[in-house]
Amino acid sequence: MNASTARAETPKMATAAHVQTKDDKHAVVLSLHVMVEQNGATWFAQGVELDYASAGSSMDDVQDRFARGLRSTIEANLKRHNSIERLLKYAPVAVREQFKASAMAFELNLVSSFDLADNLPSSFPFHRLVFAERTQTATC
Amino acid sequence: MRRPTSGSNGSFPRAVVIEALLAVGCKIKKGFNADELEVEDEDGGIEHHYLPDPVDYKMVEYLIRKFSPERFIPALHRPPPH
Numbered sequence: 001m002n003a004s005t006a007r008a009e010t011p012k013m014a015t016a017a018h019v020q021t022k023d024d025k026h027a028v029v030l031s032l033h034v035m036v037e038q039n040g041a042t043w044f045a046q047g048v049e050l051d052y053a054s055a056g057s058s059m060d061d062v063q064d065r066f067a068r069g070l071r072s073t074i075e076a077n078l079k080r081h082n083s084i085e086r087l088l089k090y091a092p093v094a095v096r097e098q099f100k101a102s103a104m105a106f107e108l109n110l111v112s113s114f115d116l117a118d119n120l121p122s123s124f125p126f127h128r129l130v131f132a133e134r135t136q137t138a139t140c
Numbered sequence: 141m142r143r144p145t146s147g148s149n150g151s152f153p154r155a156v157v158i159e160a161l162l163a164v165g166c167k168i169k170k171g172f173n174a175d176e177l178e179v180e181d182e183d184g185g186i187e188h189h190y191l192p193d194p195v196d197y198k199m200v201e202y203l204i205r206k207f208s209p210e211r212f213i214p215a216l217h218r219p220p221p222h
Contacts, residue, residue, distance in 0.1 A: 040149025042196035051206070055199035057192050065190040072188035076178060086185035092205075 032126035035099050036062060036111065037134040045131065048099045051091045059111065063131050067114065070129075074120060084123055098134075107136040150218040151194035157203070158191075160215040166207050179207045 033048040036059065043062035046053045047070075054069050056062025077084045090096065102108045114129040158177070162168055167180040177189045187206070191199070197218045204213055 042151045044196040044198040053202045055196040076186045
């Protein structure tokens with residue numbers, strides 16, 4: 001995965017970006033946002049546009065477990081069902097509302113983003129994994 | 141049922157989480173490594189997880205929400221904070 005890191009930025013709510021290359025090729029890049037929060041000594045990461053989550057012992061650890069787990073999940077679904085259709089579900093409304101409320105209250109900091117394009121099958125609709133830390137407990 | 145023993149932040153030991161989920165009929169397969177799990181939901185969807193020890197209480201809530209036939213497991217209940 002290619003990682004780019006930018007701390008102390010607030011992620012945009014938009015999940016799609018238009019990309020045009022020099023040879024005039026166009027593409028839409030979809031981001032999968034992952035909301036990360038610390039609960040004492042443990043960490044939790046919840047996907048927003050995809051209902052998948054992971055836990056970890058540090059910010060780096062929870063991101064690593066999320067990325068590895070998601071990749072293995074995709075592989076397991078392809079192996080069993082030859083499809084990832086069952087996996088493509090939004091997180092519950094409460095999670096999406098929490099993400100939106102946190103973003104609007106400037107309580108989300110962009111931690112890192114990973115380019116997924118080279119690592120996952122083309123049927124997976126997301127091209128970027130964007131981790132954002134929830135710094136306050138926003139109410140919604 | 142064993143009670144959670146680690147941390148004041150409501151986290152649960154990994155073994156307690158797996159034992160409690162298996163006890164309510166959750167379809168879990170342990171992987172080659174100690175932290176590796178494969179869980180299947182009611183629709184046949186499969187998730188792979190690398191579960192640390194202890195497990196964050198929100199992760200426990202997530203696993204119960206998605207994979208447990210019983211949506212509430214007393215052994216994994218964390219009282220709301222005061």
